[in-house]
Amino acid sequence: MAYLECFECDSRFDLDEIIYTCPDCGSLLEVKYDFDEIRGKTREEVLDRSEEGVWRYKEFMPCNKEVSVAEGNTPLYETDQLADWVGVKSLYIKNEGSNPTGSFKDRGMTAGVSKAIELGLKNVGCASTGNTSAALSIFAAKADINSVVLLPAGKVAMGKVAQAIMHGAKVISIKDNFDKALELIQEVSERENVYLLNSINPVRLEGQKTIGYEIIEQLNWNVPDSIFLPVGNAGNISAIFKGLREWRNLGLIDKIPKMVGIQSEGSKPFVDAIKNEKETIEQEMNPETLATAIRIGKPVNGPKALEAARETNGTAESVSDEEIVEAQKKLARLEGIGVEPASASSVAGLKKLVEKGKIGKEEEIVCVTTGHLLKDPEEVADVCKKPIEVEPNLDKIIDLIND
Structure with missing residues (x-):
């Protein structure tokens, strides 16, 4: 029950x-x-x-499967070359960008929209930095119910907006940030009978905790030393900790990994709370980072995230946008894993903590990458070299190849 x-x-x-x-x-x-x-x-x-x-x-899970698009079952890659670059012996990447909509949010939405159907509801909604809106719209379309999303105007990558629009969501951009959008959609849900599916809804987090379950199964029931996660609204770090605590309490595993949350230096309220040993997370009023998926100043699941880090002897760290981009390129060029910027923060944070001596080089680490590279193609164009344009001349092409 x-x-x-x-x-x-x-x-x-x-x-x-x-x-x-x-x-x-x-x-x-x-x-x-x-x-x-x-x-x-x-x-x-x-x-x-x-x-x-x-x-x-x-x-x-807290409900029956009412709507699914084959979410989950994402790969866990053993990444030897990336491990060498980071400076650890054993590094795995749990690539959530392999979900059907390209992010981990599908896991939460299969649970959340299934619960909406069980409750007989016909309208679902969310505020979003992009990935939540994409997943919500697709599951709502599959379930033949209505979806509405509020986005911060000009702050969401077009790859994500395109998914929401194509799948029939009513997309509304507000001239403010994500935190204001979340405040407004909560008020909408109270007045207009819209089932709220941001991660403040605890049912949604039940789907997301299965990331942790899959990691343990894919490691043949061996528990890694640490799991590194990007932190925006702090749903994943909270959910995975909760799920693995359930398994430990049932005797299915004997310990829980250290939970480590990584944020951008331009948006790090969770990191500040951990490093300053605060009991609560103070809102950051103007968060800014190229990692749009974690550009959130007031993590709604902050209290749960603090518990996850502290109860597991985990920690938190912030990384610069430059460090995020470097890790993003290394994931792609060393291991063939293409991720959006927020995803790469977990790897960037691991490297930083290894260099600081906070993570042992002999530890077994899992980094969760949360979204696919094509979620934010504009960022790729900004940080990578442009294609070389030439006349259709064979000798010129060969010269460029050998240059």
Whole structure:
């Protein structure tokens, strides 16, 4: 049986109540399970072997599969050349850009939109820096329900806007930042019967926690020393920690990896809270970075993210846009993995912490890359050399090849 529980005051609520924060104290909610039916079962017995991806873990999900586009089941690459560049012995890349819409958000949306269908709802909405809107629109289209997204005008990569528009979402750009867009869509959800599917909705995070489950399975049930993640709204680091804690508490694994969150220097409220040992995250009013997917000044899942880092003896680090671009190029040119800038922050942060002596060179590390390179082709054009244009002359072409 699943239910909602307040992250702060432990009040409980029915899972079918359409609430996103605790009515008693205003804090975040989590989906909790009693697990009576699976407690004591083996690893083989708790997984649905007829499924691949997110719904393989249906015993750990808060709803039935109502809508799916074959999300999850993304590759885990062992990256020897990248490991040498970073300075560690063992490095894996969990590439979430291989999801159908090109980002990890598909995992959350299969859960969130499935729950909307279970509740009989016909309208879903979100604020977005891009990837959430893309995933929401595609799952809503598949489910034949309406979607509305609010975007910060001029701050979303066109690859992501194109997905939302093509799949029929009502796309509204506001002349402000993401944090304001989130505030507005929350008000819309209260007034217009729109089911909110930002990561403040705890059901959505249940889909995202399956990233951690897949990592453990793909490593043959060995637990890595650390998992590095980009942090924007702090949903992934919170969700993966929650999922792996569930598995540890059931005896399916014996420990949880250190959870390490990476942000851009231009948008680092989570990092500041960790480094300054603050109990809460202070909003950054004007976040700015080329890594648009993590350009968020007020991480809605901040309290959960702080718990994830601190309970696992993890940490947080910020990296410059230049370090992000360097890591992005190394992922592409050393391992053939093309990712958008925010994704590369996890690798850039790992390299920085290794150089600082904060991460041991013998540790086994997994970096999560969250979105595909083609999500932000404008950034690629800005940071890479342009194609060389020449007349159709064979000798000239050969000269250029050998130059």
